[in-house]
Amino acid sequence: MRFYDRRSFLSALGIGCLGAACLGSTVLSVEYLFPNSVLEPSPKFNAGPLDHFSPDSVTEDLEHKTFIIRNRSGAIYTMSAICTHLGCLTFYKQEEGIIACPCHGSRFTKEGDIIRGPAPQPLPRFYAELNDRLQLVVDRSQVVDQKFLLKV
Amino acid sequence: MSVWIQKIRSWGPVRSIYRGGGASSNLERSLTIFNNFFLHVLPVKARTRSIRFSATFYLGYISFVLFGILVITGILLMLYYRPAVPHAYQDMKDLKFVVSSGMFLRNMHRWSAHLMVIIVFLHMLRVFFAGAYRPPREFNWAIGVILLILTLLLSYTGYLLPWDQLAYWAVNVGANMVNATPIMGPSMKLILLGGHSIGENALVRFYVLHCVIIPSFAIMLIGVHFWRVRKDGGIVPLLKPNHGDISSRDHLNERAGPNV
Numbered sequence: 001m002r003f004y005d006r007r008s009f010l011s012a013l014g015i016g017c018l019g020a021a022c023l024g025s026t027v028l029s030v031e032y033l034f035p036n037s038v039l040e041p042s043p044k045f046n047a048g049p050l051d052h053f054s055p056d057s058v059t060e061d062l063e064h065k066t067f068i069i070r071n072r073s074g075a076i077y078t079m080s081a082i083c084t085h086l087g088c089l090t091f092y093k094q095e096e097g098i099i100a101c102p103c104h105g106s107r108f109t110k111e112g113d114i115i116r117g118p119a120p121q122p123l124p125r126f127y128a129e130l131n132d133r134l135q136l137v138v139d140r141s142q143v144v145d146q147k148f149l150l151k152v
Numbered sequence: 153m154s155v156w157i158q159k160i161r162s163w164g165p166v167r168s169i170y171r172g173g174g175a176s177s178n179l180e181r182s183l184t185i186f187n188n189f190f191l192h193v194l195p196v197k198a199r200t201r202s203i204r205f206s207a208t209f210y211l212g213y214i215s216f217v218l219f220g221i222l223v224i225t226g227i228l229l230m231l232y233y234r235p236a237v238p239h240a241y242q243d244m245k246d247l248k249f250v251v252s253s254g255m256f257l258r259n260m261h262r263w264s265a266h267l268m269v270i271i272v273f274l275h276m277l278r279v280f281f282a283g284a285y286r287p288p289r290e291f292n293w294a295i296g297v298i299l300l301i302l303t304l305l306l307s308y309t310g311y312l313l314p315w316d317q318l319a320y321w322a323v324n325v326g327a328n329m330v331n332a333t334p335i336m337g338p339s340m341k342l343i344l345l346g347g348h349s350i351g352e353n354a355l356v357r358f359y360v361l362h363c364v365i366i367p368s369f370a371i372m373l374i375g376v377h378f379w380r381v382r383k384d385g386g387i388v389p390l391l392k393p394n395h396g397d398i399s400s401r402d403h404l405n406e407r408a409g410p411n412v
Contacts, residue, residue, distance in 0.1 A: 034339075038347040087328040088321055103325060 043141035047078070050134045050152060058092045058110060065089060066126065066138055067099070069110060075149040078128045078138045079112050084121040099123070112146065122146060193375070195382050202387040211275035212381075216374065218268040222306075225261040226363065233313070235359035237352050240315035265307055272303050284387075292380040295373055302370045309362035312355060323358070324350055 004012070045064050053059055053076065059068045060081055067079045081099075083090050088103035098115060099108040107115040112123035127142035128150050136150075158176060160166055171187040182196045201207060232251055233243045247254035276296065279285060285293035312323040327350065331341040346353025381387065 033343045035342075035346050035353060038351075038353070040347060040349060040351065086325040087331075088324065103321060 044137065044139045046131075047128075047136040047138050050076075050130060050136055053136070058094075060092060062089075064138070064140065066140065067092065067123075068128075068136065068138070071149075075151050076128060076136065077149050078126045078136075079123045080126065080140070081123075083119055084123065085117075085119040090123070193378050193382065195386060198386065208387055209274070209278060211271055211278055215268055215271045215275055218264045218271060219370070219374070221264045222261060222268065223367065225257050225264070226367075228257050229261060230363060235313065235355050237315070237355060240313065240355060244314045244316075265310060269303055269307055272300055276300060289380075289384045292377060292384055295377050295380065299370065299373055299377060302366055302373070306362060306366050306370070309358045309366065312350070312358045313362065315355065320350060323354070327354075 041064060045061075047061055047064075047066070047068055053068055053070045055070050055074045056072045057070050060066075061068060062081075065081045067081050068076065069079060070076045081090050082088075083101040083103065083106055085101065085104055085106050088101050090099050090101045090106070090108065092098075092110075093100050097110060099110065099112075100106070101119065104118050106117060106119035108119070108123050109115060112125065114122055124143045125146060125148050126138050126140050127144045127148070128136055128138045130150070130152065131137050161170060170184055185191045185194060185196045229247065232247055232254065234240065244258075247258050249255070279293065279296065308323075308326055312319045327341050327345055330344060331337045333340060342348070344354070344357065345351075346357050
């Protein structure tokens with residue numbers, strides 16, 4: 001009993017090669033769509049000397065979309081300024097002492113907790129430390145607990 | 153008048169263009185349509201009740217004309233617009249205030265785009281209430297749904313190109329909606345933006361999607377859509393209330409024959 005004559009063997013081989021080429025080019029095309037390097041600011045950045053941030057102040061670093069907040073006792077925490085709803089840039093309302101999002105009206109306390117939706121999550125805090133020249137270094141890639149405070 | 157048309161049509165070179173002689177008989181008039189690349193998608197004859205304004209409100213045709221306006225004005229706008237972060241916003245402002253007729257072209261493009269979304273939506277409503285999504289037209293309804301999605305995607309991708317605050321944040325919101333898709337969301341957002349946030353890569357990707365990829369699919373599907381209107385038996389006028397529960401297949405059988 002013959003499973004393959006020459007004609008069907010060659011056509012199976014041809015279709016197989018064509019299939020492999022299609023699969024390969026699809027994989028390569030999808031890989032091509034993902035960028036290997038992106039020119040974006042580093043998640044770890046130097047926010048400047050500590051004495052730029054006076055006690056009981058809220059500073060917004062627009063370039064890095066980060067709030068640098070120093071409370072009355074002088075402790076510092078850094079928090080994302082990107083709304084957890086759909087990613088708009090929030091801003092600090094000095095007169096009301098709250099953080100608001102201009103896109104869909106979410107409001108947060110200075111601590112990052114939600115006052116009003118539609119934001120589903122509080123604003124996350126980032127790990128921050130002082131370097132040997134007393135400058136504040138923030139790492140946006142390290143999300144820390146909502147109670148994190150940098151005592152200085 | 154018709155004598156002159158016949159004479160011109162029988163003249164060698166013109167005869168060659170039309171691939172036939174003068175339109176002196178119904179057969180020759182039919183052949184004029186069949187043999188013409190641009191006309192062959194149209195039916196040779198149509199019933200007066202299906203080309204009445206009240207049958208379709210010409211919504212599909214108006215969408216097509218708007219699409220044509222968008223292609224022409226879009227190509228002209230491409231001559232002055234550079235999809236790069238240092239230039240995009242400035243070029244958009246130059247189109248408004250420096251380029252001759254630039255403001256007119258930009259507004260034509262913008263208002264036609266808004267109008268096209270409305271008209272395509274109304275067209276869909278008309279087709280729905282005429283029952284024209286029923287067999288044998290269900291495939292054409294599906295193509296129409298894809299065309300509606302392409303229309304919305306064209307609006308969305310075009311939104312980023314002026315590179316102003318509204319564009320940036322609106323597309324930011326849209327990209328985060330994509331990000332919320334289960335499992336594949338973050339990868340889809342990365343492919344769409346070419347990065348983690350909206351920047352140079354995102355602008356170029358949206359430009360290519362807006363000017364090349366989505367219009368190509370739209371033109372192809374519009375061609376199939378029109379061809380299927382004819383192949384599926386032409387236009388279904390709105391049903392009269394006393395017809396009761398009549399399907400569009402019955403409606404076709406009721407006629408002398410399919411309108412080919």
